[in-house]
Amino acid sequence: MLSTRRAKFRRTFSMLVLAAFVVVFAVAAMLLGGFLLWSAAEIDDNAVTSQSQRVIHAVEALRTSTPREQESVAVWDDAVTAARQRDENWLESNIGKWMFDYFGHDESYVLGPDDTPIYAAIDGKIRKPETFLSRASALAPLLADLRKLTAAGYLDTPPNVADYVLLDGRPVMASVIPLISDTGNLVQPAGHEAVLVTIVRLDLDFEMRMIDRYMTEVGRFTTVTSTAAGIEAFAVTNRAGRIVAFFEWLPFRPGQELLQRTAPALILAFVFVSLLVSLLLYRLRRALRALEFKRIDAERQATEDALTGLPNRLSFDRQFNGRLDAIKLRDPPTALLMLDLDRFKQVNDTLGHHAGDELIRAVADRLRAVIGPTDVLARLGGDEFAILHTCYAGTVEVAALAQRIVDTIAKPFRVQGSDAFVGVSIGIVVATSGQRDSHELSRKADIALYEAKSAGRNRAAFYEEAMDEQVQNRHVIEAELREALRNPGQLWVAFQPLCGDAEEVLGAEALLRWTHPQIGMIPPSRFIAIAESTGLIEQLGEFVLRRAAELGAHWPGRTIAVNISPAQLRNPTFAERVFALLRETGMRPADLEIEITEGILLDDESTAANTIRSFRAAGIRIALDDFGTGYSSLSYLKRYPVDRIKIDRSFIAQLSTANASDAIVQAMVTLAHALDIEVTAEGVETEEQFQALIGMGCNTFQGYLFSKPLTVDDIHTRFAAPLPRVA
Template sequence: MLQPFAAKMTNAGSSARMFASTVVTLGCAFLLLMAAGIGVVIAITREANRLEAQRQAERVETAFNAQIRLNELRLQSLTATGELPDALQEDDPKVALQAAFKRLRGQLVDFDGAYIASARGIVLAGTETDTQLVRSGAEGLRHLEAFLRGAKEFPVSVAVGEELLPQFGTTRSTIVRDGDETLMLTVVDLSRVVPFSAASMPETLFLIAYRHISTSLLAELSDRYRVADIRLVSAQPGDRLNGLALRGPDGTASGWLSWTPARPGDVMLHRFLWALIAVALLFSAIFIFVVQRLRAAAGQIELRERQIQRLAGQDELSLLPNRRSFDLTLDQTLADLQRDGQGLAVMLIDLDRFKAVNDTYGHTAGDELIRQVAARLVSATQAGGTVARIGGDEFGIIQTQATPAGCTALAERILARLTEPFIVMGIEVTIGCSIGIAMAPRDGKDREMLLRLADTALYQSKNSGRNRFAFFETQMNRSLQLKRMVEDDLRRAIENDELTLHYQPQVSVDGSTVVGVEALVRWPHPVHGMIPPSDFIAIAEERGLIMPLSEWVLRRACIEARRWSGVRLAVNVSPIQFRHKDFVANVIRIIEETDFDPAQLELELTEGVLIEDADAAETAMMDIRAHGVGLALDDFGTGYSSLIYLRRFAFDKIKIDRSFLEYMEATGESAILVHSMAHLGRALGLRVCAEGVETAEQHRFLQAIGCHELQGFLFSKAVPAHEIDRLLGLDNPFAEVLIAA
């Protein structure tokens, strides 16, 4: 039963929650923006009303003070003209004052009334109405001297027409109540203009003019200073900015001026009301549009989330769970395993010959083959199992309630299904597979260990011939640990120059002359003794150590063979080393650094070097031959296309593989093949060398068929460099020094 990772990961509510959250956020932002806008407008409106009320109060106060100052200036002008002094020439002061007042009264047209009083408030000249005013309403003026103590001085001069008149006294204005009326009084000191002696008129005289604060006066002020509906009220207005106190001589309020305040903020609000409504409608339309767009975007996001979740846990090609989903499912299954105690098996499956199908028929055919393999694995898996694609041509199976017998039956069923022919793009192809099996809790209880052990079992099944399955066994783990140990020690041995070289002589066909030596690496391990190359070369290739190992062998061989003049040095080349992009450059560099004669060097290649990329191999071989290095085809006759290689690639020598000589009889098939290969090599102008010569009969046969060179235990096994010195007659005490150099 498949349990795709995407199905477990799907959470459709996340997009809805995100959408709702976004809408709520935008709604709150919209309301806050509208509230802020309304608040700003109201604040601006109130501030505009307040500022205008303050300006109106200042204008009303300025207007009233200006009216009072105008009254003072008018009264000053009348007393400064000289008419009053002329009228006061009578002998009797009272008669003179009455005469002067009558003349002066006709000129006080801007005032509602006037009278002359003493400092004690006694009216000396004036009408009955003026006298009554003093008695009933002007109680505060009875002591005029005290009232005028705080009076302001007249200006230095008073302008009357175009004439400047000198100052002559002080003046002060005040507000008094007369019943229901309020009066503006203007008082002038007449002490300097009255010619009476102190004996005849001991008191200071004052001219007092008054004017009612009437509706007409207030209307005139309202029009002149553009303040609406200035009026006199008896009580203080509710808004202090819309009222002005009229204070009497004793400082108390004799009345209040009030007016209708202008409210420009309200006018602005009324004017911009439709604009605010339009802005609100615009924002509402934008909000609705954004909500609709967000709803559509939420749908798109939810769809993409589902797609992403599906892709995150599903292999797009096979539609099986991918490696991530496989790991999570295995973790969950192992957690359940600890609770219910049932068995579990992990199978790792690697397809055999898939690369050949992919390279031969193309990637489209490879993809189709992967899909068909996935379908067959699903059909072969028992209920409760999970099938996943964990790599290019690698699959994994998690089988619950597993037993060894059940896993064996499942593995055999999978092998049978996958070895049946596949029809890919109308072509019948046949592949196979290798299976590694690890079981829990027998082999391990965590995911990483089970996968590692299953991979070890898979590696074992591949090495055992492919198209088979293998359960993990303890010795497999020991073998893996041994490989790791060899890897670590081999890396250290290369870095510390702890390896050594042995050389097997290649002799002339008569066996009398050493014409060449083949360098063979040996590893004198400090614990395990001498390790042959067959035990560590494959590990070096698998673990990425073949490049430093090959360069070490070539360098050391060139250094040691410099003293063997006239003897060819044969060095084996690994396919991995030969396919490296810097192979030719590295060989030439080592030759130059060791000062070795390139014509003395011969590199031995196998057919595996040429199969991967023939064009690149041909280019590299032409380049290396251009530097004078010789090339030999090793293990000749064991491959499929040796004749093609001999015709296409420029080799200098072929080496007949030892397997043809091992069971050779003089008249058998192997003898015929060896004879044919030697004849072919001679016909192509190549030197022919036979490996594995161990008997005199083989020597005589190879000599008879025309081989040029022989190599084998009959002549010498692989020996250290100083033994080669002895064979060549170079045995001397300085050999080791030369090697070290």
């Protein structure tokens, strides 16, 4: 018995010693391996950051160096004289060849005071001045800005405008500068100087100069980012912040060389020791394996989203708090991006929950492909995701990441044999070393996410301090709006007349108004969006419909138009409620016109189409409001039954002042008439606009030229005896 106990003790002791040895070995190996991995990652990150900074410096340097190089010939009496006399020989020797041979400017143009081309050179060789006309439209904003600057006056140094633009689908640096006298003896009217235009192509020659001058990595400029793994890209933006091109390069990662040199030796050592102890570990591993598997599975279930394999909210919160605690004073800030899918509910309801799960997995895969290797991606639940991103290059880098996410998610998903279209709204907050409260940062990101959705969805918004006040204001407006719905008297409906080309009143559009007892008149722009997000819009919509139906019942033959929100149209009982209201008030269906927007059709095609068809079958007219401001107008005109389009006031306001607006409005009218659709012009305010629209063939008109919105008593009077126009 004693010997048995001793043997058992020895076995137990041996296993404990062996286990201790294995633990020490494993810990040492893990520490060494972890240190190597961490060191390699740190070295690689620092190397990539340094390379990125050199690229940024090179791109920004080109924006400032190009005008300085132009000044070598632009501030020169001889240049002004040559431009006046159109001396092509002088211009070729001193501008065309000089700018190409010495500075590497690929294209040079000299424009007269009226912006007509005088001289053109490409690759140092003279070309016909008309060659510039192919560049004129792309460079027009730069020339316009330069003319404003020169007209304002300047001292010794002439103003210039330089920016990145696309020419022939390729990115270039374009710079414009006036030709001025270096002695002051040649006087030119301010804003009417000859102009030197030079263009530097972002091609192989420029990339070689970048490598030579700024020691950048070998790369290329492109208009689309590569999807290949390991490629770094820097977004080249113009003055307006829009992305013009990307500089892509395969970064040099010295950390990987460290791993390649040390990993083989470590692996051999580990294998050798493992072989020595493998026999002794067998029994111990069998006993521990089951426990380890259970532990790993329990941990995975606790911290991983089962559908996508991403970290869940619990795991994300832990990592977020860890990053906040680790941020030091000089460390780059961490950005929190809150993502919420747009129109996911429609896909889920239309194709089923299995399709919704498949879509969520596909979205997770696309997000994995977009984020960087150090970013943290998690699914918080439903159609909500979150990303932690280290801002090595500031908010511009975060904005570029957010835009890439928006563009990626906007592409169609193939789900169960059908194309599913969703978007994503993103709220962003940047945490610096002084911010440690993850809950507060999450709250701010949620506020920014709400702003992104309120601004039209499918976009990103950065948190700003003013948003907190806006949230409080929304809460106040919501509470006061609920009170206004409970107590009649504050809400009322105005009616803006709808006129024909002879200025006769054909009908009116119902417009909701709110007169608060303390605040006074509250514009719809302040409370309609809040009503839509809080579910109050259906009550407001029914209130307006009832007042419109009461007016329409009193004046048969007059068209009464009512704006309908997406929430109303998605309600499956909405059509029956409208029909019941028409029966109750006695209004003829043919006198009611329902105004919808393109966004309603895009958000919920099947439900919207069925409801609209039921309205058309009953004789109710359908109008497409704010036509031309969306991106789906032409396709939906063919696919959905529409009786009228209403051209947005933004186009009407620019008539006779912008040729493009005239052509666009004429095209809209022609297209609508070709489809047997009437056209209404909104926001007509001048006689010139009215006459131009008549000439284009518009059928009906609205605007302050004819009348402002009227009270119900005033519209009754106007219908009974049409009044003269109100100017």
